[in-house]
Amino acid sequence: MTTMPSCPIIALIGRPNVGKSTMFNRITKSRKALVDPTPGVTRDRHYERVEWENHSFILVDTGGIDDNPEDLLVNHIRDQAMAAIEEADIVLFLMDGKQGVTPADYEVVEILRRVKKPIFHVVNKVDSPEQELNVLSQFYELGVDILWPVSAEHSYGFRSLMEGVTEIIEHDSDDDSGLPENTVKVAFFGRPNVGKSSMINRILGEDRMVVSEISGTTRDSVDTMLTHGKYSYLLIDTAGIRRKGKTKDKLEKFSILKSLGALEKCDVAVILIDADEGITEQDSKVIGYALDHGRGLIILVNKWDLIKDDKKRQEHLMVEIGRQLPFVGFAPLLNVSAKTGYGIKRLFPTIGSVYRQYKASFPTSALNQLLRDALDAHTPPIFKNKRLKFYYTAQVGTCPPKFVLMTNSTKGVHFSYKRYLTNKYRDGLGLDKVPIQLIFKDKKGGRDR
Numbered sequence: 001m002t003t004m005p006s007c008p009i010i011a012l013i014g015r016p017n018v019g020k021s022t023m024f025n026r027i028t029k030s031r032k033a034l035v036d037p038t039p040g041v042t043r044d045r046h047y048e049r050v051e052w053e054n055h056s057f058i059l060v061d062t063g064g065i066d067d068n069p070e071d072l073l074v075n076h077i078r079d080q081a082m083a084a085i086e087e088a089d090i091v092l093f094l095m096d097g098k099q100g101v102t103p104a105d106y107e108v109v110e111i112l113r114r115v116k117k118p119i120f121h122v123v124n125k126v127d128s129p130e131q132e133l134n135v136l137s138q139f140y141e142l143g144v145d146i147l148w149p150v151s152a153e154h155s156y157g158f159r160s161l162m163e164g165v166t167e168i169i170e171h172d173s174d175d176d177s178g179l180p181e182n183t184v185k186v187a188f189f190g191r192p193n194v195g196k197s198s199m200i201n202r203i204l205g206e207d208r209m210v211v212s213e214i215s216g217t218t219r220d221s222v223d224t225m226l227t228h229g230k231y232s233y234l235l236i237d238t239a240g241i242r243r244k245g246k247t248k249d250k251l252e253k254f255s256i257l258k259s260l261g262a263l264e265k266c267d268v269a270v271i272l273i274d275a276d277e278g279i280t281e282q283d284s285k286v287i288g289y290a291l292d293h294g295r296g297l298i299i300l301v302n303k304w305d306l307i308k309d310d311k312k313r314q315e316h317l318m319v320e321i322g323r324q325l326p327f328v329g330f331a332p333l334l335n336v337s338a339k340t341g342y343g344i345k346r347l348f349p350t351i352g353s354v355y356r357q358y359k360a361s362f363p364t365s366a367l368n369q370l371l372r373d374a375l376d377a378h379t380p381p382i383f384k385n386k387r388l389k390f391y392y393t394a395q396v397g398t399c400p401p402k403f404v405l406m407t408n409s410t411k412g413v414h415f416s417y418k419r420y421l422t423n424k425y426r427d428g429l430g431l432d433k434v435p436i437q438l439i440f441k442d443k444k445g446g447r448d449r
Helices: 020-028 074-087 103-113 129-142 158-168 196-204 250-265 281-292 311-324 344-358 364-377 415-429
Strands: 009-014 046-052 055-061 090-096 119-124 147-149 184-190 222-228 231-237 268-274 296-302 333-335 390-397 402-407 437-442
Touching: 009 020, 009 074, 020 046, 020 055, 020 090, 020 119, 074 103, 090 103, 090 158, 103 129, 119 129, 119 158, 129 147, 147 158, 184 196, 184 250, 184 281, 184 344, 196 222, 196 231, 196 268, 196 344, 231 344, 268 281, 268 344, 281 296, 281 311, 296 311, 296 344, 333 344, 364 390, 364 415, 415 437
Parallel strands: 009 055, 009 090, 090 119, 119 147, 184 231, 184 268, 268 296, 296 333, 402 437
Antiparallel strands: 046 055, 222 231, 390 402
């Protein structure tokens, strides 16, 4: 039996549109890989941790290996697929049972002959025993000994394939957990071509993501694990978020939905702004999305190298950012360059600081003292001939920190006084880098505001 690491990597490779993403979704029991008849949909390596009948492994979906001279991304995609083969412990090579054997299949088989690791030659889109008899004979012409007929869409032959895969994986793996404990999940957002993939590549020190000047290169949300110092990080690269009116292509709309979906699982959202183009209305909307989801927030002004010698442009850009983003004054702002590496060293300490505040909790006694001090410093206003009163406060949640304040009238809490109390909580609790939520409740009836 081949010796496997505690959590082996299994790579799905093959020509475009043979069903790799459908197989990825079948194995992971998810819909995380894009499925679309358009060739070249999956462009980056897409990672997902899988638990299959007491076996743990990491599944990798890759871009199709092809030789289409009209596609400028073919070489990028081929490099990514080759990198996935190199880092994998097991390779699943998918072919199209409906289309039959193609010259590209012969080419991939020749590549895999030189790979010294378990290879599964999978003929996809085979739905019945009758189809097996009609289809498999031509694929044996490739010179392989064992073929695995399956239907990723309808699950025919799927269990047999997975049993074959798990036979190779050792049974004594101790790593049956998900992400490492205290993993910080960091998602990178921004308009297309702002440099998200380049930024992650700079952080990783390798070309993990496809990087191209063609707008919209990243269509899937791509997860990458990284250990930095004492902490583990899940870095999530996302598709560029455009204005809705400019997303007519159905595939791009799906990608944007997946990008926004990444906000559901991240702890810290890193928003990239193009220093050369300046901040736009769409940048503000992306930041608004992150704020609406209550995520930790860091703003990176990328491509700083393009304006590093122009003080006037720098000053103008900072003024514009302050003018358009007054609602996120708490968010750390870093000037960086994915191209040169300028400012990148400050990113992880900043992420750590934001994450600690994002997860922070406080004793009720300290919160009540903070509230009393705030009320003494600025007496609550009068509402309908009665003084507004606050009875007590308590923390009711984290990520971000949430506090409830019991009062005699939620309607009497004017916006300006709410802002005053928010600033007092920020200063008193050291929560200067994350959004916080104050929830006002009437003492009688428990109505929220």
